[in-house]
Amino acid sequence: MDLKKSVSSRFPELDIFRGLAISYMIFLHVLWDLDYFNILPLHGGIYQFNKIVPLMFFMLIGICLSISYSKKYQHDTKLMIRHLTLRGLWIIGLGMIITVVTLVFMPERPIFFGVLHCIGLSIILTIPFMQLKKFNVIPGAVMVLIGFAISMFSVQNPSALHLIVGLHPAGFWRYTIDYFPLFPWLGVMLLGVAVGNLLYKNGQRQFKFPDFIAHYKPVSALSWMGQHSLIIYLIHQPVIAGILGLYIVI
Numbered sequence: 001m002d003l004k005k006s007v008s009s010r011f012p013e014l015d016i017f018r019g020l021a022i023s024y025m026i027f028l029h030v031l032w033d034l035d036y037f038n039i040l041p042l043h044g045g046i047y048q049f050n051k052i053v054p055l056m057f058f059m060l061i062g063i064c065l066s067i068s069y070s071k072k073y074q075h076d077t078k079l080m081i082r083h084l085t086l087r088g089l090w091i092i093g094l095g096m097i098i099t100v101v102t103l104v105f106m107p108e109r110p111i112f113f114g115v116l117h118c119i120g121l122s123i124i125l126t127i128p129f130m131q132l133k134k135f136n137v138i139p140g141a142v143m144v145l146i147g148f149a150i151s152m153f154s155v156q157n158p159s160a161l162h163l164i165v166g167l168h169p170a171g172f173w174r175y176t177i178d179y180f181p182l183f184p185w186l187g188v189m190l191l192g193v194a195v196g197n198l199l200y201k202n203g204q205r206q207f208k209f210p211d212f213i214a215h216y217k218p219v220s221a222l223s224w225m226g227q228h229s230l231i232i233y234l235i236h237q238p239v240i241a242g243i244l245g246l247y248i249v250i
Contacts, residue, residue, distance in 0.1 A: 062192020147184025
């Protein structure tokens with residue numbers, strides 16, 4: 001979820017927004033788990049805003065990629081290819097571990113191509129687009145539109161490639177708890193790259209941002225969560241499920 005190699009330490013607002021996203025994600029997952037354990041029915045009116053979280057994450061990753069490109073990769077394409085490919089593969093590997101875990105513990109709704117799979121592959125696929133900088137708004141918008149278009153179609157017997165790009169059977173959400181196809185989410189990440197090149201041109205912030213962290217402890221906590229969002233993402237569900245499981249037993 002987070003790019004530790006980014007320059008978020010210099011731009012605390014990125015960590016704050018990431019911390020906000022991870023906090024809201026935890027809140028939504030608590031609601032989902034309460035429903036899954038038959039403790040409290042899921043409130044659809046609140047949960048319908050669940051797409052806000054991945055929108056923030058994919059945009060922020062794109063912004064961080066644009067800053068990293070300006071700071072480290074702009075004059076060393078080989079370094080960029082190596083670092084981003086390894087980073088992407090590592091995140092895909094984490095996604096595959098989650099796939100195995102869900103196959104064991106939730107075989108009725110395992111994760112085939114979830115958010116980590118999509119983030120990892122999208123990071124790798126952004127490599128040839130990085131030089132476009134702010135002009136990534138064009139391919140990004142096109143990919144988002146493609147995602148909306150293909151979501152109106154269904155494939156009865158999809159291959160792995162079909163699922164990755166966004167073609168799936170009707171009612172596919174009944175068979176998986178997490179699904180993020182490349183279209184539109186790769187497009188959202190590219191839009192983030194474009195936004196990053198506008199707001200952090202040449203790796204320099206183009207706007208003023210107050211030092212909230214030094215004066216407000218809640219903001220400092222959000223910043224900390226933003227800096228550790230990946231590990232929080234990996235452990236929060238087992239922690240929530242464990243607590244609710246104990247509650248049921250007791």
